[in-house]
Amino acid sequence: MSDRAPEYRPSEYRAASAHILLNTPGVRSSVGSATRDFDAKRAKAYEEVESDLWRDWASAVKANVLSRLDEYLVQAEESLRANGTKVHWASSADDVYQVLRSIVEENGVQTVVKSKSMLSEELEVNHHLETLGVRSIETDLGEYIIQLLDEPPSHIVGPAIHKSLEDCRVLFHEQLGTPVDADPDELASAARNALREDFLSADLGISGGNFLAADTGTVALIENEGNIRLTTSVPRIHVALVGIEKVVPRLVDLAGFLQLTSRAATGQPIGLFVSLIQGPRKSEEPDGPEEVHVVFVDNGRSALYEDDAASEALGCVRCGACLNICPVYRQTGGHAYGWTYPGPIGAIISPGLLGLDKAMPLPHASSLCGACEDVCPVRIPIPELLVHWREKAVSEGQISKGERFGMRMYADIAERPLGYSMAASALRRVPWRAAGTALPVLNGWLQEREIPEPSSKSFRKLWREGIE
Amino acid sequence: MSAREAILDALRRAREQREAVEHPGHFGGWRPDPSPPALDGFASMFTQAGGEVVHFATVAQRREWLRVFLLDYDSISMGAGVPSDLEGLGGPPRVALGKEHTASVGISRARAAVAETGSLLMDARDGRRAQLLPPVLVVLVEADSVYSALADALEAVGPDMSAALGMHSGPSKSADIGQVMVKGVHGPGRVIALVA
Numbered sequence: 045m046s047d048r049a050p051e052y053r054p055s056e057y058r059a060a061s062a063h064i065l066l067n068t069p070g071v072r073s074s075v076g077s078a079t080r081d082f083d084a085k086r087a088k089a090y091e092e093v094e095s096d097l098w099r100d101w102a103s104a105v106k107a108n109v110l111s112r113l114d115e116y117l118v119q120a121e122e123s124l125r126a127n128g129t130k131v132h133w134a135s136s137a138d139d140v141y142q143v144l145r146s147i148v149e150e151n152g153v154q155t156v157v158k159s160k161s162m163l164s165e166e167l168e169v170n171h172h173l174e175t176l177g178v179r180s181i182e183t184d185l186g187e188y189i190i191q192l193l194d195e196p197p198s199h200i201v202g203p204a205i206h207k208s209l210e211d212c213r214v215l216f217h218e219q220l221g222t223p224v225d226a227d228p229d230e231l232a233s234a235a236r237n238a239l240r241e242d243f244l245s246a247d248l249g250i251s252g253g254n255f256l257a258a259d260t261g262t263v264a265l266i267e268n269e270g271n272i273r274l275t276t277s278v279p280r281i282h283v284a285l286v287g288i289e290k291v292v293p294r295l296v297d298l299a300g301f302l303q304l305t306s307r308a309a310t311g312q313p314i315g316l317f318v319s320l321i322q323g324p325r326k327s328e329e330p331d332g333p334e335e336v337h338v339v340f341v342d343n344g345r346s347a348l349y350e351d352d353a354a355s356e357a358l359g360c361v362r363c364g365a366c367l368n369i370c371p372v373y374r375q376t377g378g379h380a381y382g383w384t385y386p387g388p389i390g391a392i393i394s395p396g397l398l399g400l401d402k403a404m405p406l407p408h409a410s411s412l413c414g415a416c417e418d419v420c421p422v423r424i425p426i427p428e429l430l431v432h433w434r435e436k437a438v439s440e441g442q443i444s445k446g447e448r449f450g451m452r453m454y455a456d457i458a459e460r461p462l463g464y465s466m467a468a469s470a471l472r473r474v475p476w477r478a479a480g481t482a483l484p485v486l487n488g489w490l491q492e493r494e495i496p497e498p499s500s501k502s503f504r505k506l507w508r509e510g511i512e
Numbered sequence: 513m514s515a516r517e518a519i520l521d522a523l524r525r526a527r528e529q530r531e532a533v534e535h536p537g538h539f540g541g542w543r544p545d546p547s548p549p550a551l552d553g554f555a556s557m558f559t560q561a562g563g564e565v566v567h568f569a570t571v572a573q574r575r576e577w578l579r580v581f582l583l584d585y586d587s588i589s590m591g592a593g594v595p596s597d598l599e600g601l602g603g604p605p606r607v608a609l610g611k612e613h614t615a616s617v618g619i620s621r622a623r624a625a626v627a628e629t630g631s632l633l634m635d636a637r638d639g640r641r642a643q644l645l646p647p648v649l650v651v652l653v654e655a656d657s658v659y660s661a662l663a664d665a666l667e668a669v670g671p672d673m674s675a676a677l678g679m680h681s682g683p684s685k686s687a688d689i690g691q692v693m694v695k696g697v698h699g700p701g702r703v704i705a706l707v708a
Contacts, residue, residue: 078691094542104536111533114523127675133516185697186688202688209690228692236697243698244613260670270644270684270699277640277676288519293535295670299663300539302679303629313557314629314662317699318679325675330592330609330639332675342515346522352530 051196054382054394054403061380071206075198075377078205079368085311086365086419098304103423105297106359109289113349116258116291117340123261124338127323132339137167140285143339144169144250148176151281153247157239159265159272160184161252162200162362163285163341166384166397169250180250181242183271188235192219198378198386201309201364206377239271249275249333253286254305254361256338257295262322263338264298266306266315273317282333284321288340289349289358295320301361308363308421348396353432357392359422366416366426372409381406388416392429400433404442407433465502472498541628541661550627550658551707557630558705561682562695568708571595578650578706579603582617589646591620593638612639618646618700623677625658625705626665631681632705633665636674643678649700651680653707 052060064071109116121131134140147153156178158164170191173180182191186204190197192215197203204212212231216222220234251272255264263284265272276282292301298320306312325332349355367373367387378386383394383403388410395403407430410416416426437443457463476495480486499506513521547553555565568574575598582588582603589612590598598619607615620643622632632651634643643649659665669677684699695701 074691081691092543094544097540097542101536101539104533107533108535111527111530113527114520117520117523133514133519135515135518139515183698184688185686189688202691204688205691207690209692212689228689228694231689232686232694232697239698240613260673262673268684269686269697271697273640273644273678274698277644288523296663296666297539299541299661299666303541303662312561314631314679314681316561316680316682316685318631318681320673320677320679321675322673322677323675325636329636329675331641332636336675340519342519342522346519346526349523350526352526355526 052379052382054398054406056382057380057405057409060382061376064376064380070208070211071377071379072375074206074208076374078199078202079374082202082310082364083368083419086308086368087311089307089311089313090419093307095307098300099421099423101300102304102361102421103359105292105300106422109292110349110355110358113288113291116293117288120256120258120261120291121340123257123259124323125261127261128336129261129323130335130337132337134339134341134343136343137172140167140169140339140341140343141172143337144172144283145176147248147281147283147337148173148178151247153178153281155242155246156180156248156250157183157242157246157275157279158187159249159251159267159275160187160203161250161285162197162384163252163287164250165197167285167341167343169285181239181246183239183243183275184267185232185235185269185271188239189215196379196384199364199367200362200385200387200389206379243274243278246279248281248283249277249279250283250285251275253284253290253338255298255301256286256291257298258291258293260295260322262295262298262320264302265319265321266302266317267319268310268312268316270317273319276319276321277332280333281335281337282321283337283339285339285341288342288345289360304421305361305363308361308365308419344397348393351396354392354396354429356424357389357396357429359424360389360393361422362389363421365419365421369415369419370410371413371415372411381409388426388430389424392424392426392433395433395436400436400440401442403433404437407437465504468502472500472502539663541663547627547660550660551655553627553660554625554630554658555707557627558632558682559630561630562685563630563682564702564704566704566706568706571708574652574706574708575601578619581650585617585648587615587617589615589618589642591618591638591642593621593635594619594652595621609639610641612641613645615642615646617648617650618642618644619650619652621652622654622657622705623669624665625653626662626679627658627660628662629679629681631662631679632703633669634678634680636676636678640676640678643680644699647696647700648702648704649680650704650706653705655707658707
């Protein structure tokens with residue numbers, strides 16, 4: 045496709061945002077309407093329950109997990125092995141590739157069906173499988189659409205929300221031969237038929253994992269289409285890629301997390317399909333995979349864990365609620381952020397997983413309005429952590445020359461009482477409206493707004509004279 | 513050092529100085545309104561998600577309903593856990609194991625149901641393909657196997673888990689194409705719970 049979205053790096057955030065807004069205005073309207081819809085459903089779903097209590101509980105469980113993460117992982121490993129599941133540990137993407145390569149080679153795997161997994165996006169699993177000569181097919185409808193377009197997902201839950209129905213009609217017409225005016229049911233049916241063949245012929249299914257219960261060794265996955273259940277049930281081998289932060293202590297804890305995550309993500313009481321996977325098919329079961337592998341993936345998570353404050357971000361359940369409510373994300377969608385995790389949560393985990401130098405200026409992609417924290421199901425203090433990364437960037441000298449110059453100028457003035465009072469007095473005398481209307485952008489902004497007149501006396505002077 | 517040791521070492525080192533945080537205990541499913549009786553709650557939630565629920569006073573009535581229902585279909589994929597008295601039901605032919613995708617209707621049996629979420633708990637011992645591949649799924653639910661809360665259901669099944677437990681809370685859906693909801697994307701587009 046000629047209109048393939050360019051791929052950006054996080055460092056290009058500002059230019060990427062401008063490019064998206066100027067050249068693909070449809071993205072802003074598609075993302076805006078989808079996120080407002082998601083958020084309205086989330087708000088209603090929170091109101092139906094005592095959501096403050098639910099979120100307090102979930103936040104406390106996550107705090108407990110993060111305070112004993114190593115112990116829960118070891119327990120989960122033991123439980124999984126007892127179920128007959130093969131457990132692998134991977135420090136990096138390369139470690140994951142090695143696991144996949146040996147499974148592919150030992151079993152002569154030619155076709156892989158994949159269910160949506162942000163971790164697999166982060167690790168670029170599809171690209172790696174391609175280099176092994178394996179055909180890897182995304183089976184979530186949204187992921188399937190963006191795979192046909194050769195684009196990365198733009199939202200954690202709705203990977204193709206930046207595409208309109210019309211975009212999909214054109215794409216499916218070109219690639220699957222559906223009529224140009226096909227309705228959504230026809231389009232979905234065409235995708236279903238194409239993918240059904242792949243489910244039945246694939247040798248290997250690859251999934252992520254929303255949660256991993258340590259006591260029973262259960263990988264939990266939430267979805268609406270049924271493609272995850274098929275990916276983990278039909279092929280002979282199933283591999284689940286699970287981030288090390290996904291462990292929860294007990295199977296019964298899933299009762300809270302499955303419901304809360306679904307309500308936060310799409311406003312549903314629970315995803316239409318949940319898979320609770322313990323291991324390979326048992327002898328008395330008619331079907332199911334003969335081999336199940338679970339890969340515990342670090343890839344920067346333990347480094348993020350070492351930063352005491354920032355490690356709270358590891359409690360994230362990837363519901364996307366903070367993206368949906370974020371006034372900044374709504375303007376551009378996810379591609380501007382330049383990496384797997386966009387929006388407010390992306391701005392606080394990307395610096396930890398990628399390194400702050402590669403993730404700047406993402407912690408600035410926020411007005412710090414705090415809406416994200418208000419909706420976060422596990423109460424991650426996102427604005428606080430955005431400031432944490434901004435402070436870290438300053439202390440490590442990772443700020444622009446202009447910003448450093450401006451701050452030094454301000455410090456020079458503010459640290460000297462005489463300088464400060466002279467500067468303040470000068471600012472009170474600036475003809476703000478005239479100055480503003482002479483400038484681009486500000487001029488337009490001022491057309492509908494009044495600038496308040498500055499007081500003729502400084503606060504200190506008023507204080508001395510006695511304020512009423 | 514293996515990846516396992518490297519990861520665990522890093523995590524242990526990092527938390528040495530941190531205080532342990534207690535687990536807060538059971539999830540309470542807190543709600544402003546009192547919950548309805550389990551069976552009513554399940555029917556209401558499952559229906560809201562697009563599923564269908566039919567109640568029967570007796571198992572014999574359910575069997576008769578099913579006999580008539582199946583006349584409209586040309587092949588059945590029968591779950592392994594379906595009561596054997598349905599074997600003599602007549603009707604369209606059963607497809608062989610491994611051919612579930614060719615069946616026009618699947619029949620399976622729920623291990624339990626949950627009112628809080630409107631979910632059917634589908635056990636791998638019943639056969640996963642029969643639960644997933646046919647476009648229409650009929651699920652037999654025993655009236656006394658409906659739990660009010662998901663936590664109670666998980667606690668009950670926890671000690672005896674099969675390789676996979678699926679929770680089905682309605683027909684397969686997606687809004688990934690232009691945010692328009694479509695049914696029956698990969699899993700069954702029609703799900704009918706027969707409670708007796």
